[in-house]
Amino acid sequence: MAVPNQNENPDPSPDRRTAIAELLRRIAPVAGELGDRFAAAGHELALVGGPVRDALLRRPTKDVDLTTDAPPQRILELIDGWADAVWTIGIDFGTVGLRKAGVELEITTYRSESYDPKSRKPEVSYGTSLVEDLRRRDFAVNAMAARLPGHEFVDPFGGLADLQRKVLRTPGRPEDSFSDDPLRMMRAARFASQLGFTVAPDVVRAMTDMAGRIEIVSAERIRDELSKLISGRHPREGLALLVDTGLAAHVLPELPKLRLEIDEHHRHKDVYEHSLIVLEQAIAQEEDGPDLVLRLAALLHDIGKPRTRRFEPGGRVSFHHHEVVGAKLARKRLTALRYPKDVVADVSRLVELHLRFHGYGTGEWTDSAVRRYVRDAGPLLSRLHKLTRADCTTRNRRKADRLRRTYDDLEARIERLAQEEELAAIRPEIDGNEIQEILGIGPGPLVGKAYRFLLELRLDQGVIGKDAAAAELRRWAAAEGVGAPEDGSEDGGTEGGDA
Structure with missing residues (x-):
């Protein structure tokens, strides 16, 4: 033709x-x-x-x-x-x-x-x-x-x-196009992110007027478009389009809720703008292409703030425990969007941990606290480093430099302990079979309880050697009234697994 x-x-x-x-x-x-x-x-x-x-x-x-x-x-x-x-x-x-x-x-x-x-x-x-x-x-x-x-x-x-003009238009009327397939509104935001294109004004108007139509689209299709948008080269542009047109209120409502009203004394940051900056700063640290988990965590790390905002005496504003609330909200939203379980778990865990560093002060953490930081982050430690650094958006150069130096110090301590103790694989020096042999018990809940004691011992004291760990285990067992006596004889103790 x-x-x-x-x-x-x-x-x-x-x-x-x-x-x-x-x-x-x-x-x-x-x-x-x-x-x-x-x-x-x-x-x-x-x-x-x-x-x-x-x-x-x-x-x-x-x-x-x-x-x-x-x-x-x-x-x-x-x-x-x-x-x-x-x-x-x-x-x-x-x-x-x-x-x-x-x-x-x-x-x-x-x-x-x-x-x-x-x-x-x-x-x-x-x-x-x-x-x-x-x-x-x-x-x-x-x-x-x-x-x-x-x-x-x-x-x-x-x-x-x-x-050539780097603009997105629909072949016909945008209202007809979006009526045919409402997901195309999400695609407009996705292409704005991937290609860096602007969206024609009539397309933006249609997206705004028809935003509610996105609700007939399956969560899986929305998730796929959102992931492509967030993984694009210009995610801020795509996310801003979702928020400005009202689409985000239907697909990621936690994002527009970050636009907290700022009082005239500016006693807290614009959390929405802060989150977009954190996203951009996290992206700047990526080493092997887009990291969807890191980007989602950066975008969602403060979504608990709207629910936890309190106005304190003296004009202060607090967001106590917003990281805990935010982790729950992230888990709920990502589950509703049908993200894989590992993505949901990793993103919500990063949101939960993103404030932990601020307890470090100027280096007051003991080695035990550093070990716990690494243990709690687990395989997410590298991403947690990037998220924590990205979360510094202060314009105060002196404060920003201080935070950077402090985190440099924490990473250096983690590296030193890692070299000394194989920190990335923290585990007790005595395994489950050895616990049973030392205490003269069989498999059961008591073995897990003893293992947890030994893990805390490992975190507190580092590597102390198997003999010392076994002695500490016997002392713990004696205090608990279970297992073999400290001298290692086999009389006494309880039936395995019944503690």
Whole structure:
């Protein structure tokens, strides 16, 4: 089908054409062979959406998305015996996946989809026009295609111009687009974060007016978009868009609640702005790409403050135990968003621990307290270091330098103890089997109680040697009235596990 007119389908610059050609070469000969197969059968095939956009932006892309006028069953017939592997998990939505020569592709039949106002599932209908298929896509920058074979560039809605201006518009009216799929409002914020694009004013207005529609979308789909947003290069822009349009009130209500009213004496910080700065400062410390757990913890670390704010005598404002309340709120929200259990546990634990350092003072902690800090952080210690450092947003240079030096000192002490005591794997010097042998008891709750005593001993005194630890265990057992006597004889004691 011919494109609507030349003005709607400007020829990309030589540089842009080269970018598309490079993408097509990367998936050749697969794309060429597939295009020939579909053309020979009288069907259209085109590379579409994200891969075209990313090629034009010179960004790497893992996806190879294709679209066609062939219905799903016809797609299966055309790739039968040609593809190395086929999967049909998305066939109800018109999508067939395949792998050929190490390249994975998804082919989707031209379609339109819309949501019933009370339904979480879209109604899918198939179409016959590439341009109409592009019309129903979320944003004009994702509504560009390259036909196969032939590589004809198709851009009926000005996506190339939007890429050059770094703006997000919908191909048609944003109200129609968001009515068809409310998740596209989240995608607008996600692309603002990933690409650093601004969002057109009419799109922002539609997002604001229709924010409540997001509630018909499943928690899993919202979670996936939120994770991509937070993991983007510019998460502040995406999060601000969620808050300003009211979407955050439906998907992450704890975030806009951080906009606490500031009294005229400015007796406390703007917690919302502080949290965004902490997020940015945590990101600046990342070493191996986006760390979703660290970023979520940085964003949510103070969400307990609105519930714990108290106005004290003398004009002071307090947020006592906000880290405990915040940890519970983080766990509840992330669970509702269907995050994996390990992510929920790690983020809520970091929120709970983020204030612990402030008890360190100017280095008054004993070695025992340092060991407990490491023990409580466990495998999250590196992230806790980054979160704690990021949490310093004071403009007072002297105070900031003092906090930095103090945390430097704590990390140095942790490193020293780690070298001396294998601190990262703190455990008693006597294991469960040895406890049973020393006390003359069998398996049971008493072994766990003795183990916990020995762990506290290890934290308090460090490495004291097995003989000394065994002597302390016998003294503890004697005080508890259980186990073998201190001289090691086997008379006396209680039945194992009945303490």
